[in-house]
Amino acid sequence: MSTIADLDRQYVWHPFTQMRDWISDDPLVIERAQGNYLFDQDGRRYLDGVSSLWVTVHGHRRPEIDDAIRSQLDRVAHTTLLGLASPPAAQLAERLIRIAPPGLAKVFYSDSGSTAVEVALKMAYQYFHHRGRSRKLRFVALEQAYHGDTLGAVSVGGIELFHQLFAPLLMPCYRIPSRADALAALLAEHADQIAALIVEPIVQAAAGIQLAPTGFLRDAAELCRQHDVLLIADEVATGFGRTGRMFACEHEGVTPDLMALAKGLTGGYLPLAATLATQPIFDAFLGAHADRKTFFHGHTYTGNALACAAALASLDLFERDQVLARLPDQIARLQAELGHHILPLRAVAQIRHKGLMVGIELGPFRFEEATGARVCRAARRHGVILRPLGDVIVLMPPLSITLDEIGELVAATRAAIVETCA
Numbered sequence: 040m041s042t043i044a045d046l047d048r049q050y051v052w053h054p055f056t057q058m059r060d061w062i063s064d065d066p067l068v069i070e071r072a073q074g075n076y077l078f079d080q081d082g083r084r085y086l087d088g089v090s091s092l093w094v095t096v097h098g099h100r101r102p103e104i105d106d107a108i109r110s111q112l113d114r115v116a117h118t119t120l121l122g123l124a125s126p127p128a129a130q131l132a133e134r135l136i137r138i139a140p141p142g143l144a145k146v147f148y149s150d151s152g153s154t155a156v157e158v159a160l161k162m163a164y165q166y167f168h169h170r171g172r173s174r175k176l177r178f179v180a181l182e183q184a185y186h187g188d189t190l191g192a193v194s195v196g197g198i199e200l201f202h203q204l205f206a207p208l209l210m211p212c213y214r215i216p217s218r219a220d221a222l223a224a225l226l227a228e229h230a231d232q233i234a235a236l237i238v239e240p241i242v243q244a245a246a247g248i249q250l251a252p253t254g255f256l257r258d259a260a261e262l263c264r265q266h267d268v269l270l271i272a273d274e275v276a277t278g279f280g281r282t283g284r285m286f287a288c289e290h291e292g293v294t295p296d297l298m299a300l301a302k303g304l305t306g307g308y309l310p311l312a313a314t315l316a317t318q319p320i321f322d323a324f325l326g327a328h329a330d331r332k333t334f335f336h337g338h339t340y341t342g343n344a345l346a347c348a349a350a351l352a353s354l355d356l357f358e359r360d361q362v363l364a365r366l367p368d369q370i371a372r373l374q375a376e377l378g379h380h381i382l383p384l385r386a387v388a389q390i391r392h393k394g395l396m397v398g399i400e401l402g403p404f405r406f407e408e409a410t411g412a413r414v415c416r417a418a419r420r421h422g423v424i425l426r427p428l429g430d431v432i433v434l435m436p437p438l439s440i441t442l443d444e445i446g447e448l449v450a451a452t453r454a455a456i457v458e459t460c461a
């Protein structure tokens with residue numbers, strides 16, 4: 040009989056994975072999870088050090104979220120938002136607007152971070168089109184940006200390893216460093232052709248947890264406003280508490296015109312995304328049927344009822360568990376542990392962190408050595424699951440991580456770095 044590993048190697052094509060290496064190896068098969076731990080087929084347990092790729096918020100198998108999904112399942116799993124309304128989708132939209140930066144007023148659902156970004160880009164372009172400014176069709180993106188893997192999102196991406204190959208397929212866009220003077224110079228010359236600036240506020244996650252200079256987000260928002268350019272905040276990674284606030288934009292008191300949410304939205308349970316828009320953007324799309332001002336965009340599973348029910352339960356848990364109020368202690372412990380146990384290591388060049396997002400930069404080592412991947416592999420033997428970005432070891436634990444588990448996470452990471460880079 041085929042094992043799960045056999046079936047996987049024979050039939051599954053994994054994302055961001057060199058499959059020649061994969062099929063010559065024995066995959067780790069995760070069978071179940073509890074709290075902040077994953078369990079493999081042999082019952083071994085691993086701390087989920089990257090929140091199952093940055094999504095898990097309150098831990099796995101939270102009874103409150105499990106129950107919310109079950110109880111929605113007893114009503115209906117999915118109905119379409121094309122032509123019909125749905126209770127969990129309507130209730131979640133209201134909740135999101137209540138917690139979002141003030142000024143955001145409408146919620147457009149989709150299924151992934153990439154689609155939430157595509158929606159924001161198309162909305163920005165169409166918004167100016169309806170205002171008679173269809174020359175505003177370019178986007179400004181930051182160097183090293185990551186906004187997803189669909190072609191519009193790749194167009195505004197700037198990570199060479201992922202994006203360079205596809206350059207011939209992409210729409211042209213302006214790319215600047217995270218500096219207000221660079222943005223000011225660009226907008227002074229080209230604002231009449233620019234629909235929007237898209238940023239990952241405060242933290243560029245996939246770039247290796249790169250922090251923006253303090254004040255950049257606020258300055259960028261002000262420059263966009265002065266030049267009639269929209270600001271799109273991609274909070275797909277930073278949203279839902281990761282940076283220490285509910286949304287990263289709050290650190291600098293910024294309300295973007297459009298905001299993309301996904302990863303943590305359902306607490307890490309189900310794929311769901313949302314693009315939030317201001318009232319003026321929404322209003323520009325209103326008109327008679329014949330005006331063709333409709334936003335002709337939608338994904339089949341948009342606003343899925345089970346996913347929205349999970350998201351509502353996750354937002355309830357933020358309140359019930361006082362998640363944001365407890366974060367400062369967890370962040371302080373993580374910072375202290377990193378300073379004591381990781382920073383002094385010879386193989387560590389730099390540690391960057393904001394909230395519970397950490398990038399441990401190793402090296403420099405040669406690309407071929409795949410040091411980051413080997414460190415994460417070693418971390419497994421110490422009972423922690425990590426996933427690197429090149430030679431940056433990313434720690435992004437669930438917000439439910441305890442102080443003791445933070446110690447365990449850092450100790451395992453240290454052991455893995457020491458072993459691998461000796």
Ligand SMILES: *Cc1c(COP(=O)(O)O)cnc(C)c1O
Nearest residue numbers: 151152153185186187273275276
């Ligand atoms: C992960 C991510 C995306 C893409 O989200 P998917 O759900 O993987 O499509 C977009 N933007 C940022 C900032 C992300 O971290």
